[in-house]
Amino acid sequence: MLDIKLIRQEPDTVRTALRHRGDDPAKVDRLLDLDTAFRTLQARIDTLRQERNTKSKAIGAIRTGKAEGDAEALQAEVRTLGDILTNLEAELAANQHARLDPAEGLLYQIPNLPDATVPVGQTEDDNVEVRRWGTPPAFAHAAEPHEEIGERLGLLATEEAARLAGSRFVLLKGQGARLERALLNFMLDLHLAHGYTEVLPPTLANADTLTANGNLPKFHDQLFQITDWPLFLIPTAEVPLTNMHRGQILDAGQLPVHLTAGTSCFRSEAGAAGRDTKGMIRVHEFRKVELVKLVAPEQGLEALEGMVADAERVLRTLGLPYRVVQLCTADLGFNSAITYDLEVWFPSQGKYREISSCSLCTDFQTRRGQTRYRDGEAIRHPHSLNGSGVAVGRCLAAILENGLQADGTVRVPEALVPYMGGIPVLGRPRAV
RNA sequence: GGAGGAGUGGCGGAGCGGUCGAUCGCGCCGGUCUUGAAAACCGGAGAUGGGCAACCAUCCGUGGGUUCGAAUCCCACCUCCUCCGCCA
Incomplete structure (x- = not known):
């Protein structure tokens, strides 16, 4: 498979390659749309996870007597975070599948880039x-x-x-x-x-x-x-x-x-x-x-x-x-x-x-x-x-x-x- | 096929459910010392993803589950090892 970073940085290179192979250059755009969605989603999930981790540790500190605070209240908050995360993670999994599944993922449907020296041809x-x-x-x-x-x-x-x-x-x-x-x-x-x-x-x-x-x-x-x-x-x-x-x-x-x-x-x-x-x-x-x-x-x-x-x-x-x-x-x-x-x-x-x-x-x-x-x-x-x-x-x-x-x-x-x-x-x- | 045991960073090997990405040893890299090297001492060092960066997230065979929180508990699967049986 190609490097997704290359596709982000040089989409035209990849589109041209697909065209030369007689393949569909629109695959690049569909993939990039999914990729943008992925990065947004991943960033949100990371932030929420960070919050969950911090609060869980705080609960631990309270329970072991190393800190003061309301463990019960924090616990309820983390449980809510967990529910939100469960939904977002399912969304992420669907996105991962669409991009990276070996059978159906778009990234796996894009062929290698022909070397610049390869003659362009139709048949x-x-x-x-x-x-x-x-x-x-x-x-x-x-x-x-x-x-x-x-x-x-x-x-x-x-x-x-x-x-x-x-x-x-x-x-x-x-x-x-x-x-x-x-x-x-x-x-x-x-x-x-x-x-x-x-x-x-x-x-x-x-x-x-x-x-x-x-x-x-x-x-x-x-x-x-x-x-x-x-x-x-x-x-x-x-x-x-x-x-x-x-x-x-x-x-x-x-x-x-x-x-x-x-x-x-x-x-x-x-x-x-x-x-x-x-x-x-x-x-x-x-x-x-x-x-x-x-x-x-x-x-x-x-x-x-x-x-x-x-x-x-x-x-x-x-x-x-x-x-x-x-x-x-x-x-x-x-x-x-x-x-x-x-x-x-x-x-x-x-x-x-x-x-x-x-x-x-x-x-x-x-x-x-x-x-x-x-x-x-x-x-x-x-x-x-x-x-x-x-x-x-x-x-x-x-x-x-x-x-x-x-x-x-x-x-x-x-x-x-x-x-x-x-x-x-x-x-x-x-x-x- | 039967009976046991084990899977943690390059290797070896720890890890009462709560700063564990993970003690320690070997190996590795940098430095001090040395003419140079060795030894000794000091320091560094996993992978992946996101971010210009600071940093954050994920990863302890794989996949599920319990929990506020899992390398640690539960279930299933996979792999390897030992013994027995069978066998080119």
Whole structure:
């Protein structure tokens, strides 16, 4: 959430940001009205409470013989004050709810301010390509969708997955299963070598955790919930990682925090019916290696560049062609101030598809989660960043498609060969 | 699942219902002393909200309740620990 003080001081900045995102700038004014009412009410309540406290203490002093006076009369006065306070406090609670309730509070409905450098746009078509790396393979043979390659080589068993769990699930077997495991280990090892600390968090999280991250209550329908338990399957390891220091005040020396985790991610994909119905692109459960940073605010932009580079390194080391896209204001996520997507080349689709999304969330998430650090005398909110480094399933799919050879086998990227027990090629050459 | 115990400031640990936001110790910060450091001594220091400020309010696991007044009493819940049982 945004700092209410910022909204008071620079309402126009916030209105403009909302407009650029295609959101309603009038939210600012409704919030400011509530805020003014809150401050008036709070001041009245504070004054009355002060009076009550003073008089109660006077009663105490009289009762213990330290002062003279009419305790009975004071008692009656305080009781009256108490009644007035009860009413005002109910009014205050209603105001608090309207402003600060995670589900309905107006403050929680205002998205993060886009960074000044973010291109203003109306739709995702206004996203800006930043750079390309590698060249899409020029096949003499036809491109083949990864799910067909996978089935053909016995790496992937869609029908079995459907029998076990339903549609939008993946079952990998043989070298396919091993390739997924190899990728996960390869990615984690790569990030460890560049200063990240590995974490293996629970893949279930409670409502508080998901609320702090902004997944609840707004995106409840995107989550799988455990029946009869107040727990949800995490949609990304970003959830547990950004919550690790929730409610804490860190020492400045503890920053920057660089975390990585390879976990399963679970998404209901509600509303995605009919899209990417085949293969491993859009499924209910997939592995992803996540990167999360907490840094001093001054380091935010630099840390984002570093994180994008860390994600790019995965694709470069695997030799997969990709491009980097900066999201425009309209496409930016609720929490994010700047986002770069990495899109990898899929030969069968003839286009780049998202495989990573790296965002600088400034102090938006850390304020919501009450994650702070001590900077000399001051207590500040660090900036949080999250990014995929990268989605394992989509990466596996990209390797199958981009590594497809004329004989129908798939070339294993050199960097993965050691993780595959020395196997350089998947599948047997098909008879010519 | 059964039986007990505990949740207080960075940590440890006090707190007859009435100046308790909270004694004290450790740790931390500043100062005196010292060439410098240590020791010793003196002083400072929680968080949140409102206010230009002085200051005021709120916070002792969470939520209710009793009371003129609750860290202290009552109820519910949560978490952690110990023992027993079960178990990858």
